[in-house]
Amino acid sequence: MPLIIxxxxxxxxxxxxxxxxxxxxxxxxxxxIQYSSFLDLYRFVAGIEFIMLLLIMPATTAGSISGERERxxxxxxxxxxxKSWEIVAGMLGAAFVKIFLLVVSSFPMIALVxxxxxxxxxxxxxxxxCYVVSALFAGCLGIxxxxxxxxxTAATVAAYTCLAVIVAGTFxxxxxxxxxxxxxxxxxxxxxxxxxxxxxxxxxxxxxxxLNPAAAFLVILEGPQTAGSSGILGMxxxxxxxxxxxxxxxxxxxxxxxxxxxxxxxxxxMVRKRGIGRNV
Numbered sequence: 001m002p003l004i005i006x007x008x009x010x011x012x013x014x015x016x017x018x019x020x021x022x023x024x025x026x027x028x029x030x031x032x033i034q035y036s037s038f039l040d041l042y043r044f045v046a047g048i049e050f051i052m053l054l055l056i057m058p059a060t061t062a063g064s065i066s067g068e069r070e071r072x073x074x075x076x077x078x079x080x081x082x083k084s085w086e087i088v089a090g091m092l093g094a095a096f097v098k099i100f101l102l103v104v105s106s107f108p109m110i111a112l113v114x115x116x117x118x119x120x121x122x123x124x125x126x127x128x129x130c131y132v133v134s135a136l137f138a139g140c141l142g143i144x145x146x147x148x149x150x151x152x153t154a155a156t157v158a159a160y161t162c163l164a165v166i167v168a169g170t171f172x173x174x175x176x177x178x179x180x181x182x183x184x185x186x187x188x189x190x191x192x193x194x195x196x197x198x199x200x201x202x203x204x205x206x207x208x209x210x211l212n213p214a215a216a217f218l219v220i221l222e223g224p225q226t227a228g229s230s231g232i233l234g235m236x237x238x239x240x241x242x243x244x245x246x247x248x249x250x251x252x253x254x255x256x257x258x259x260x261x262x263x264x265x266x267x268x269x270m271v272r273k274r275g276i277g278r279n280v
Contacts (some may be wrong), residue, residue, distance in 0.1 A: 019040070019044055039113065041112065043221055049106055050131065053131055054134065057139045058139070059156060060139065060142065061142035062159040063155060065143065066146045099139070103128060103135070126249065130217050130249075134213035136260050137213060140260040142156075145162065171215075173205050174208070210248075210255040211255050211259055215252065
């Protein structure tokens, strides 16, 4: 674990310091200070960390239960009187604690942007919350796949495939629905300007992004003033207000936590179902 933390934060530190160096070098060459470039440091480092967390967490949990089954030790654990939910909670908790240590240890790298300003403590707190919730969601997805498949390799592939469908698939579905809506209105002889800003949108597909950790992450980076206008949600025509759009982060966190609970319950059910006939 110390080696993982060292490598993880070393990557973030190298990225952050190279970005800072390039910004300072640009100032020396042009004598033009653009503070937006310094804020890009926060976005870039936060994005790198978010991607690494989504890649690490499923791999950590996908081989937990299936690995015990491959080593033929799962049945032995069940004979000890340990409940199936205790097995799932213990494995998920062990993986989550490791990821939580990574998130906390990376705080100094994210806090480098405080040197330049423009980012408040609330922004960083929201970002850390997004990290924790996204890691928990990815971990529950991995442990659910681990309980469904007998082999760790198959469970890992299934976990990454499901995560890719959730992240990339929801964006693709919204893009397709929005393009189809624009095409239908164009065939009717209307233009977006004639219809107004709210006429063309991706419809109900927009709410599938509530389960997308990447969508919540991008909304935090954009800030609340653009969440429903020209930001990532505005790409699909959702410029009108509303409770969900105005509280997208809260709704997204609630949806991901609910999905995490359902995935964990499914994992518990599968462990109980594949027990060896005792009350586990």
